[in-house]
């Protein structure tokens with residue numbers, strides 16, 4: 001931990017200091033002129049704040065290595081602290097520890113047979129994260145971001161009516177993790193966190209308004225508006241799995257009919273695969289079923305690769321249903337990109353193509369002429385990267401900046 005040789009509390013003007021620090025953090029390396037242009041703050045104030053940040057050990061001056069770089073550049077001291085990004089799926093835990101510039105220090109995966117019991121599951125997550133910290137000599141985390149695979153009340157940090165794991169309802173996740181690790185913790189639903197990860201390091205870097213759809217066992221979306229997650233009044237913005245698909249009467253587990261998830265979710269598709277196998281319409285799926293293996297969405301992908309007509313049609317049908325719902329969102333929200341992530345992206349270009357076609361055919365030209373409909377580039381990494389980004393942005397926000405410094409940078413008693 002960094003040791004400060006003076007009383008840093010007296011030195012901080014939170015808003016300007018955090019503004020300057022975040023400009024340096026977000027730009028990698030930048031000179032004083034660049035900071036002046038981006039901040040709109042006077043040169044003398046910037047000099048004062050830079051000196052403060054250097055004394056705190058939060059930033060350093062980079063000496064030019066050749067004559068072409070005449071001006072000193074500033075960069076953050078990324079190794080003075082670490083944050084964790086944790087992402088829980090239905091069958092797997094993924095976590096990573098990052099430096100303050102989101103470089104990976106350590107990564108880990110852990111398989112779960114069941115996440116039904118919140119006490120047991122969170123006990124394992126806490127144990128695994130502590131173990132990872134110990135293995136990499138991380139004594140304290142500056143913050144932890146966590147994504148969970150169900151609706152989360154973001155403000156309270158608790159799950160809200162999770163459909164398949166009822167014991168988690170109201171479980172005080174944020175409080176438990178903050179007590180265990182002694183640092184700020186933010187918990188959010190998986191799709192929001194993945195959307196943030198995609199915007200930070202995936203295919204939508206530099207885009208401030210885009211839509212991320214996770215198509216897996218369930219279907220959900222995350223909206224990035226003006227560079228931040230849009231959560232809505234109660235935190236459930238983007239919950240698109242139960243929007244009705246035109247002309248469908250499929251029975252959904254929520255009690256309604258025609259929900260997108262009941263038409264194009266992974267579970268519904270596995271059920272349709274079974275019907276195609278039983279009726280003999282898909283020779284490929286029938287051959288697999290005859291071996292006693294339970295059919296999943298992955299078998300539909302394999303069938304399409306083997307040119308099984310019914311499998312290809314099923315993928316196109318699922319893509320069309322998702323695209324029709326996505327078109328409503330595109331019409332309403334006018335995003336620059338529509339990014340598709342989650343397990344069903346294994347269906348590949350046939351799937352993405354069907355989504356794109358449905359979106360374009362049902363949206364005005366102005367909303368789609370430069371709309372990018374594409375697959376997530378990060379796959380399994382989007383979750384932990386997004387969770388890490390979530391907490392990093394929070395601890396360095398203007399409201400939290402001085403608290404973060406007070407908590408993590410010690411004053412020297414001998415100064």
Ligand SMILES: [Zn+2]
Nearest residue numbers: 242252254259
């Ligand atoms: Zn439903």
